[in-house]
Amino acid sequence: MRRLNAKAPAVLGHLHSITTRVALQMEAPVFQSRLPSSSSFSLFSQIGAAGSQGKHSRGSGGFWISALAATAAAAFVFFVVCFLSRRSGRRFEIIIDGGSTGTRIHVFAYVIGQGGTPVLDLEATSTLKENPGLSAYADEPEMAGESLIGLLDFGREKVPRSQWGETKVRLMATAGLRLLEKRVQERILDSCRMALTASGFLFRSDWASVITGTDEGIYAWVAANYALGSLGGDPQHTTGIIELGGASAQVTFFSSEPLPSEFTYVLQFGKVTYNLYSHSFLHFGQNAAHEFFREFLSSRELKSDAISPAVESFRDPCTPRGYARSVESDKSWPYITGNFSECRSAVQMLLQRGKGDCPYRQCRLGSAFVPALEGKFLATENFFFTSKFFGLGPAALLSDFVAAGERFCGEDWMKLKRKYPSLEEDDLLRYCFSSAYIVALLHDGLGVALDDQRIVYANEVGSIPLDWALGSFLMLVVAAAAAETADSGQPNWISGEGRFSLLRALVVFVVVVAMGWLAARWKKPQLKTIYDLEKGRYIVTRVTR
Template sequence: MRSKMAALFLLLVLVLVLLLFLQRFSSSSYRPPPHRPASHRTGPTQPGSSEGDGLQYGVMFDAGSTGTRVHVFRFRMENRGFPSLDRETFRAIKPGLSAYADDPQKCSAGIMALLDLARSVVPPSQWTRTPVVLKATAGLRLLPGDKAEQLLDRVRALFRESPFLSTEDGVSIMDGTDEGISAWITINFLTGGLQGPDRPTVGMLDLGGGSTQITFSPRHEKTIQMSPIDDIRSFQMFNRTHTVYTHRYTHRLHTQLKASVCFCVPTAGGSAERVSPCLAPGFSGSWEHADIVYILKGQKEGEPVYEACLNKVQKVLYRKLSAVPEAADIDFYAFSFYYDRAVNLQAIDEATGGTIRVSDYGQAAERVCRGPPHLQNPFLCLDLVYISVLLQELGFPAHKQLRLARTVRQVEASWALGAAFQHLEALRRD
């Protein structure tokens, strides 16, 4: 009897010891995952990071006057912080945001469609660390402040509801100077000028109907010292400090010129009749600007169109611009009207671009102004004279060659890519 009791007691002791051992082993093998609060701001993947295999995405909205475009960039972060552009996805919709100034809610459908495109391109695992940015340009700049801000507030709300990384400063109206700097970053990234201090950079010329922009990186300290302080900007990009000269002439010279090259005779119907020295004899047509329709007429037969137009343009531009230091020494890319008018002249291929000398614009202006009316573009004579005089006033010599391009390495040479880099750089610093 005692032996049975002893055996049962021993068995119970062994069971208890076994249970204690199992409990201790279990508690020492399991650790609950640490709590990680959601973060609304993260920087881009650093070189060598295993997350996303070194990939970083960025979503950039370009809200222009005629439409809204989205660029979805995929970068590979490598080579000591210098990224490579792995892929770009692009889509555009019309009209522009400014068309919804009286009813901001109506812009939602278009913005959501472009966000859906971004969601289909960016892997879900990358959504919360992919910044989404909207920069508005000409269209919203012209709206009254409250209407523009209401549109931007609506976009901010849509971005916050999206799965992407959204910040308050990620939706804004782009300053004209920043637009020029962003375009400079884009073109120099694509041409390799930003890859190291020993790589030469190129300058950027842009010409629209309302303004002209010039941006380049000075090679001589004297240029920086002699330039107005507001024309010199420094910024960090790809672990280097870049200093650029940038100036935007916002006098709306070109539009102003079209409105002032003629003698104005207002009519009872709210229109104005103008006789232009830059239009061919016998020409008759119309032009609308600032809600006024101008009836345009060419000069009388026998009048010297080229000489009269050149004289008028020179008077309008006189002392409006400053000669650009180093303009003769630095390679420049030119965009917008420079490109379009060279295509009109068949001086470059419309798809691939090319090069043109400054003197080519002047020679073409003389030929076009003295020739028959250009039916497709009656302002071609004026545009060419304007470009020729503008470049001379900026200090470009007649023999200077400009490179004209819409894309570089099959990527659109616009400010969007440069602005995306600037936003990623700001996130990295934060």
């Protein structure tokens, strides 16, 4: 009995242990039904191990996730700042072109692009012209400033008021003022300076000046090659420009031959150096040449036998037939013949005045040296207006001008007036002379063949105007940007080269962070959390890959 009684506790203890395990096993399904599903448990397997593995998990994975998130946020902020800075970083510059036939204001809107080169905002760039030109105030120079009031009002409408004080305004007068005496020039400029000082824009006294013809030609060349996308590239692939203004004509192009120093201009743009030929032919503008031609006729320096040896009468071959002056008593008025070929011959004599005094090996126009033309050319201003009047395209040949001129000069004046009723009489009269002048200037003077296809007649490329004022604006802004960089010693991080350098650095950083995160994820052990029913707690175990 004693032995039986002695074994009883052991048996009871064993039965109690079995009963306990069975009870737990029966309750286990009920408990497990409250556990997270296996799909959502993976997240808790990283966080749920906080009691034993928390610090290790955050150190290896959490850091890289935080770094990647911070980098993405930084990239987003960077692009937002760049976008807003491009909009809010819009700047303005004003150039007033004091031309011979009118004064034109150019309001240039831009942002600084890569390399410090301005990028035009064409939608916000605008221009306005008012007549007459500043030279018309030669007898009343004090009134010249008042002619700018309407133009400056236009400028203030286009530039936000908050930017008036930082927007530079410059007045650059050209051939119209160059023809006047220095004393008269300065009086006109002084009057303009008073108006510019009171405009509210940023202005200095020396920003109102008369520019040289060479500068005018260089500015036009810069504008043309900027519009064509060749500025800053191979000099051999640049395009020359021939301007036919009202009072002067400019010829500028890259030349590979040695040039006299007075006709050479060395232009440095970026890392490229351009050796340019540039010269302005004063009095060779279309209007000035036409007026001089009329004086030439009335002075009878132009002998009739030089035009047509068989006729001894005093003739005007550059006016259409049938035109009659309103003042019939003027007996000095020549007999009108309206003949293109004779008009061209007369213009040739006009262009060769002074050639006997040529000090160079070759003078194509008057006594000025002009090398052989190289490359392609744009012919602008009155070249373009004349080709447009005759319905010729931008790629017209000089032979097309010859044919158009022959038809126009030989036409009856009354028929021409009926055909072009909207044109002023003085403007209509000039087109016979203009067609002959263009052929004589380009073919007989500069040596362009009648079937040469390298000249394009245009006043804009795409939507970019081929105006010397654009070239002056570009050179001034590029020079100012270079000076700012030199003074600070640092690029502009919001625009220009700095923006792209920072962008490259940010991209590299994002790649490095992403690679680090992937590497950490690959090396980090895969953990699995299970519930041990026997021990009554969670156990974290490593899973072999």
